[in-house]
Amino acid sequence: xxxxxxxxxxxxxxxxxxxxxxxxxxxxxxxxxxxxxxxxxxxxxxxxxxxxxxxxxxxxxxxxxxxxxxxxxxxxxxxxxxxxxxxxxxxxxxxxxxxxxxxxxxxxxxxxxxxxxxxxxxxxxxxxxxxxxxxxxxxxxxxxxxxxxxxxxxxxxxxxxxxxxxxxxxxxxxxxxxxxxxxxxxxxxxxxxxxxxxxxxxxxxxxxxxxxxxxxxxxxxxxxxxxxxxxxxxxxxxxxxxxxxxxxxxxxxxxxxxxxxxxxxxxxxxxxxxxxxxxxxxxxxxxxxxxxxxxxxxxxxxxxxxxxxxxxxxxxxxxxxxxxxxxxxxxxxxxxxxxxxxxxxxxxxxxxxxxxxxxxxxxxxxxxxxxxxxxxxxxxxxxxxxxxxxxxxxxxxxxxxxxxxxxxxxxxxxxxxxxxxxxxxxxxxxxxxxxxxxxxxxxxxxxxxxxxxxxxxxxxxxxxxxxxxxxxxxxxxxxxxxxxxxxxxxxxxxxxxxxxxxxxxxxxxxxxxxxxxxxxxxxxxxxxxxxxxxxxxxxxxxxxxxxxxxxxxxxxxxxxxxxxxxxxxxxxxxxxxxxxxxxxxxxxxxxxxxxxxxxxxxxxxxxxxxxx
Amino acid sequence: xxxxxxxxxxxxxxxxxxxxxxxxxxxxxxxxxxxxxxxxxxxxxxxxxxxxxxxxxxxxxxxxxxxxxxxxxxxxxxxxxxxxxxxxxxxxxxxxxxxxxxxxxxxxxxxxxxxxxxxxxxxxxxxxxxxxxxxxxxxxxxxxxxxxxxxxxxxxxxxxxxxxxxxxxxxxxxxxxxxxxxxxxxxxxxxxxxxxxxxxxxxxx
Numbered sequence: 061x062x063x064x065x066x067x068x069x070x071x072x073x074x075x076x077x078x079x080x081x082x083x084x085x086x087x088x089x090x091x092x093x094x095x096x097x098x099x100x101x102x103x104x105x106x107x108x109x110x111x112x113x114x115x116x117x118x119x120x121x122x123x124x125x126x127x128x129x130x131x132x133x134x135x136x137x138x139x140x141x142x143x144x145x146x147x148x149x150x151x152x153x154x155x156x157x158x159x160x161x162x163x164x165x166x167x168x169x170x171x172x173x174x175x176x177x178x179x180x181x182x183x184x185x186x187x188x189x190x191x192x193x194x195x196x197x198x199x200x201x202x203x204x205x206x207x208x209x210x211x212x213x214x215x216x217x218x219x220x221x222x223x224x225x226x227x228x229x230x231x232x233x234x235x236x237x238x239x240x241x242x243x244x245x246x247x248x249x250x251x252x253x254x255x256x257x258x259x260x261x262x263x264x265x266x267x268x269x270x271x272x273x274x275x276x277x278x279x280x281x282x283x284x285x286x287x288x289x290x291x292x293x294x295x296x297x298x299x300x301x302x303x304x305x306x307x308x309x310x311x312x313x314x315x316x317x318x319x320x321x322x323x324x325x326x327x328x329x330x331x332x333x334x335x336x337x338x339x340x341x342x343x344x345x346x347x348x349x350x351x352x353x354x355x356x357x358x359x360x361x362x363x364x365x366x367x368x369x370x371x372x373x374x375x376x377x378x379x380x381x382x383x384x385x386x387x388x389x390x391x392x393x394x395x396x397x398x399x400x401x402x403x404x405x406x407x408x409x410x411x412x413x414x415x416x417x418x419x420x421x422x423x424x425x426x427x428x429x430x431x432x433x434x435x436x437x438x439x440x441x442x443x444x445x446x447x448x449x450x451x452x453x454x455x456x457x458x459x460x461x462x463x464x465x466x467x468x469x470x471x472x473x474x475x476x477x478x479x480x481x482x483x484x485x486x487x488x489x490x491x492x493x494x495x496x497x498x499x500x501x502x503x504x505x506x507x508x509x510x511x512x513x514x515x516x517x518x519x520x521x522x523x524x525x526x527x528x529x530x531x532x533x534x535x536x537x538x539x540x541x542x543x544x545x546x547x548x549x550x551x552x553x554x555x556x557x558x559x560x561x562x563x564x565x566x567x568x569x570x571x572x573x574x575x576x577x578x579x580x581x582x583x584x585x586x587x588x589x590x591x592x593x594x595x596x597x598x599x600x601x602x603x604x605x606x607x608x609x610x611x612x613x614x615x616x617x618x619x620x621x622x623x624x625x626x627x628x629x630x631x632x633x634x635x636x637x638x639x640x641x642x643x644x645x646x647x648x649x650x651x652x653x654x655x656x657x658x659x660x661x662x663x664x665x666x667x668x669x670x671x672x
Numbered sequence: 673x674x675x676x677x678x679x680x681x682x683x684x685x686x687x688x689x690x691x692x693x694x695x696x697x698x699x700x701x702x703x704x705x706x707x708x709x710x711x712x713x714x715x716x717x718x719x720x721x722x723x724x725x726x727x728x729x730x731x732x733x734x735x736x737x738x739x740x741x742x743x744x745x746x747x748x749x750x751x752x753x754x755x756x757x758x759x760x761x762x763x764x765x766x767x768x769x770x771x772x773x774x775x776x777x778x779x780x781x782x783x784x785x786x787x788x789x790x791x792x793x794x795x796x797x798x799x800x801x802x803x804x805x806x807x808x809x810x811x812x813x814x815x816x817x818x819x820x821x822x823x824x825x826x827x828x829x830x831x832x833x834x835x836x837x838x839x840x841x842x843x844x845x846x847x848x849x850x851x852x853x854x855x856x857x858x859x860x861x862x863x864x865x866x867x868x869x870x871x872x873x874x875x876x877x
Contacts, residue, residue: 105800
């Protein structure tokens, strides 16, 4: 579990790539917005802190109230801040998992804004969003709207996205053509990987193999580049294996890390590569292989495992009795030994990985090949035991899954975080069902489900806080109204406390009937001129209902929304549970298949043994 | 049953190789596919999932609109438009680490608050901090602000305590007012007033 947790973020990263395309995650940071308007700056800060809901709420309030502008600013300043707010809104909508709304905002911004830089960013973001949502044609047409006069890095991004779009649609010729628009030196390793794949798919195998080989040898700068390097080697290794070039596939697979997200598949493949025909020499990578550093000298690569001295004591390592083999099969046995070295490393690894499960059956198969039938039978029986044990674990995990413990643990990490679709599950709860479902959890669809579950929960909690605030305001207003209605009490109170400030003065009031000139004696315009109006009527109040009425009106809305959120939260939890359930059922099906194979093979061994 | 009389070779064995090779090749293309559950059930689940995603998105939008209305109503009650003043603080002096802020209007304290570490970092990075909202009657008002903090050296270590303060006259009209109090690099105060313009344009758009 510890080892898996170590690799889980990498697995997530690589799952998000898909084998053929390097889909970028939603941008984690945004470009600095040069503004002096504090409202825009405030929204920008919220977006930067990934508080997308807060940012959207602020922007929405600002839009409702109208934009603010400095008192002495020119009109153009307001328009610019307006666009900036729209840009931030689109970013927040994207971050909060509202892609359709973000798409509309970006489209409007891309059409409207006169600022080339902002327009370019908006259209690029829109194209990426459309690509992520599977609207490939729309994405390409958005990219076509971008001006040719783009900064170099944006031009490369445009080409890269266009190529990926063609790649996922299987238009490999277009990928080759599109990536050919920019020089080889400007291609990054992801683009090289995609180009290599497209070369192979379009029949230019030599170029594809050569380029893929180079990606597999690129210098390792970080975790991501190491992952891509391993992936390129795995793809190339399996491609060569499929085309029955075991001899060339071996050193390629040996470049992969012993302990990494692809190590299990690589170890399994390496074992099979030993049992596959050597194949022909492929000149495109033969030179590379000669120039390659000796994989046996790389301490963290799989190559280190097949060093001669490690194969010597193999049967001892596997706990087998001395094996007697015919002289004529010595060479074949040596290769089987090497296959067993790789698989022996695999059998004790995380059993959730199908490569590991497969190794439980691959080892006895290889032992059979060299005639070690008794040992093969031992391994089949152990394999059967392990498979049955795993099926029992699956059944228990299914029960645990029904309690909802895993989902609650996953969702309660940083419960008030509004990171929305940028939020990732980086650490798994320590529970058996999590262990078995880790591959499912790493998929985008499951993660989005968990994110939606968290978002719904966060919204409900936020509305709960609002409800308390509104209740307090209603109580406050109600107490004022009650006091205000007690007129007699107020008059009595006033009478008691009132002191006439003029009580010592002898004042008389007289009715003045000549406040203005006598009607008809003076012209009306002279009156208006001499006695300009000092008083005017106050504006009619917008709402006679008052604040209490407004509060009472919004309270049921709050209740309804909260209830709907709770319902959706439950539905989302049920769906995630169902997905988990199906995954467990599917794993069980695979195990059943392996179990049948193992039992059948063991039975045949028994039968043959008895017959002879 | 004796099992030690096996001959060499693999004739007569039902080797599980086809299982292995099938998964092996599949793994070259994607991660290992597990045996699919019933196709119809899977399709149903997919449709159910898509419908739920749509519902969740609609709910999010509604919640957002409701949150905005609640925010507006709450502010309308606590800070009516006619008396509302919003204060922002911005520091252009990156060597000043703000720790607390006091604000007085006509010698009456409006707010005294601490500046959190995050807020302080935000201010040093050129951000704008919403200090407070207050109610004040229209007319000419005396505003006093004092920011307590520390002066930082080149390595961002505090060297000495510092207080920067200012007084200004505030002309509050009938409309809500936003005041940004900016401290420039020479620690001189700049007061910038903002007002709402052209609300109708926004509603129509």
